[in-house]
Amino acid sequence: MTTPLLVQSGPDAEQAGAVGAVVASLPVSFAPAGSQPDVVALAGTAGWTASATEAVRAGARGVVVVDPVAEDPAALAAVAADAGTAVVLDQAWAGNPALAESAGAARNAIADALADAVLLDSVAWGAPGIDTEVLLTRHLAAVLACGVELTGLRVIQRNANGYTVIGSLPGGAPAALQGITTSSVPATATVSVLTSSGRADITLPDASAGWPAEVRSVTSAGAATFPTLYESAHRHSWRRLRTAVDSGVPAADLERFAALTALVGQLHDEPAPPH
Numbered sequence: 001m002t003t004p005l006l007v008q009s010g011p012d013a014e015q016a017g018a019v020g021a022v023v024a025s026l027p028v029s030f031a032p033a034g035s036q037p038d039v040v041a042l043a044g045t046a047g048w049t050a051s052a053t054e055a056v057r058a059g060a061r062g063v064v065v066v067d068p069v070a071e072d073p074a075a076l077a078a079v080a081a082d083a084g085t086a087v088v089l090d091q092a093w094a095g096n097p098a099l100a101e102s103a104g105a106a107r108n109a110i111a112d113a114l115a116d117a118v119l120l121d122s123v124a125w126g127a128p129g130i131d132t133e134v135l136l137t138r139h140l141a142a143v144l145a146c147g148v149e150l151t152g153l154r155v156i157q158r159n160a161n162g163y164t165v166i167g168s169l170p171g172g173a174p175a176a177l178q179g180i181t182t183s184s185v186p187a188t189a190t191v192s193v194l195t196s197s198g199r200a201d202i203t204l205p206d207a208s209a210g211w212p213a214e215v216r217s218v219t220s221a222g223a224a225t226f227p228t229l230y231e232s233a234h235r236h237s238w239r240r241l242r243t244a245v246d247s248g249v250p251a252a253d254l255e256r257f258a259a260l261t262a263l264v265g266q267l268h269d270e271p272a273p274p275h
Contacts, residue, residue: 002028005062005245008037016043017066017090018208022234029242039241044068044089049076052087062086062245064237068257070137070264077254086244088237089253093124093142093189093204095233098213098226100240106202106226109217110146113193113200120148120175124189128181132163135179136267141260142189142204143177150175155267165267195219207233 198218
């Protein structure tokens, strides 16, 4: 019989990650904690790596960080590895189950398109007032979670309403990422890989609901739409945490996040774009 892990969540994490609702939807795996939690949920606001490190040192078996901003996770990764604590990052779009390694057909379609890519075009929509750096971090995380490698990134336009970032794929094909703040479209990210004979398109919905991602591939052999997964990124992240705790095999979230942080840091090093 599975013993539920006891979960403690602060108000910021609850608001950002709907922790109570997710825990209630997984009653065999999790339950609310009293004073001694097995799992701590944290909001990924500035300083989250230090807060997560404190939770690990306090004896947490698992830590979930909701929507983390770009920070160097190296020190946290070392402490978590020594303690055997699982750390899972609940990311808005990158955490969607359609991008999980278990979604083999979809990931293979993306990989096949990248092997013959002539252009990567990606757009992220965020609510008005969102910090554009937060939007860009979520956006880059989603692109990397699709298996895309980006080089030579630079910002060519950024203001309170969004940004435009350009770069290249490893084979030299151009990449363009655009962020737009608007109230007319839900928080959504799209990633499109165009090839010489077709394309692969991914639409990632807002993590707050179980709306499905859409993955479609067009090749010389025809078009295919991949199976629909009705699960939110939040819920998928918590299921991954339970698997990591039970198996003792840590998730690779912090390692992957280090690559994301490095990309965001490169953009900080770029000269400010002209207004």
